[in-house]
Amino acid sequence: MKTVNIIIADDHLMFLEGLHTILNEMPQVKDVHLATEGKQVMRLLGQFEIDLIISDINMPKMDGIELLAEAKKHKADIKIIMLSMLDNHRTVHKVIQKGADGFVPKFTSKEELQKAVRTVIDGEQYFSDIIKQRYMESVFERKKYKDIELSQREKEVLKLLADELTSKEISEALFISVNTVETHRKNILLKTGAKTTTGAVKFAIESGLFED
């Protein structure tokens, strides 16, 4: 039987412990290295011959998404299974796009996790049903937000509006005419479908527009 060396990464030690226990039950698993953040994983990659990384997304210093890219850069055929708390569907989208080999939520059963590991080390991909579902959601969300994508300048204006500047103040801050600012505002309302500036700002905060 083909055996593999694994690194598991998560900043929660208790979680790491549980994961370790579950993996040790598997005959396919040879060595298991533990890490509590991304940079540590990279160091381990330099020291050992690793076949699979199982990593959490939220970690200090270097998160799972970054790690995904770095690890694949270091060793192109390395397999990566991502774990997550599954709070939002934006990250689900990102992880899949970045080329993860597997993705399961943290509340997955022991059996499903082991199945995911077996599937991935056999060279196939494994995504939990709920992940697939979230992925679809994110596609739809994306479509919903696609139609109302603001231009860079509009975002800029909206941010300043959120900071309580008036049109005149914004015009002075951006060195443009008040009329231009007003036009941007008009278009922002038009695109977001909001009736008031307040509504547009609220929308921006809630849809994470300001995070980009």
Next chain:
Amino acid sequence: MKTVNIIIADDHLMFLEGLHTILNEMPQVKDVHLATEGKQVMRLLGQFEIDLIISDINMPKMDGIELLAEAKKHKADIKIIMLSMLDNHRTVHKVIQKGADGFVPKFTSKEELQKAVRTVIDGEQYFSDIIKQRYMESVFERKKYKDIELSQREKEVLKLLADELTSKEISEALFISVNTVETHRKNILLKTGAKTTTGAVKFAIESGLFED
């Protein structure tokens, strides 16, 4: 040596597994029951003689905060150690106020967790340093928001403003005069220190004012 029966609750099975492993190492621990949500803990409390509950905060159906109150109601001298991801300091405050016997973040080391368990079963309280720190933060935050506490009516108006209603529409919705609405708005701006309605709404969203 005094031995105790424990229930551990967390909706993430892998985490539960790790916690289980760590507890099993302790000679003070007799039985460990697993649960994935609050209601299940309550059922176990009816079936077994339990001394300590170690629970996550975020769980489906019945969360840790609710569980805390329910469990103490069921058996006054039961001990409860809370675990959390430690995202915000408002929940830290809530948990301590509700009378938890211990509170440690999920990224705690095995040693600290075991120490917390020993301390609590000896009848004392155990709070991690970072928890104490967060608690202090929440106290300061609270003080900061204390000065600008809005009245019930003002909150109501602010909510409707966030929903893009104009003063006139609000006056119609609440069956009061437009002048009254304007006065409320004026006072909201005064209290929040915001210059615009947009700013006040942004403040309300970010400070979690709408959550109460």
Next chain:
DNA sequence: TCCCTCATCACTGAATTCAGGGATAAATAA
């Protein structure tokens, strides 16, 4: 009892926003 907060209502005038119509140059995508 006295003071304070809350919720209600009123008026004025200045500032700002919103809705509506257009226009133009430059860059980008089809």
Next chain:
DNA sequence: TTATTTATCCCTGAATTCAGTGATGAGGGA
């Protein structure tokens, strides 16, 4: 190349908000 998007600018008039000031009755706490 043509069409679309982006960023810029302009004007008008109605609606709305903001700032300032003031008042009243009800209710709670010191």
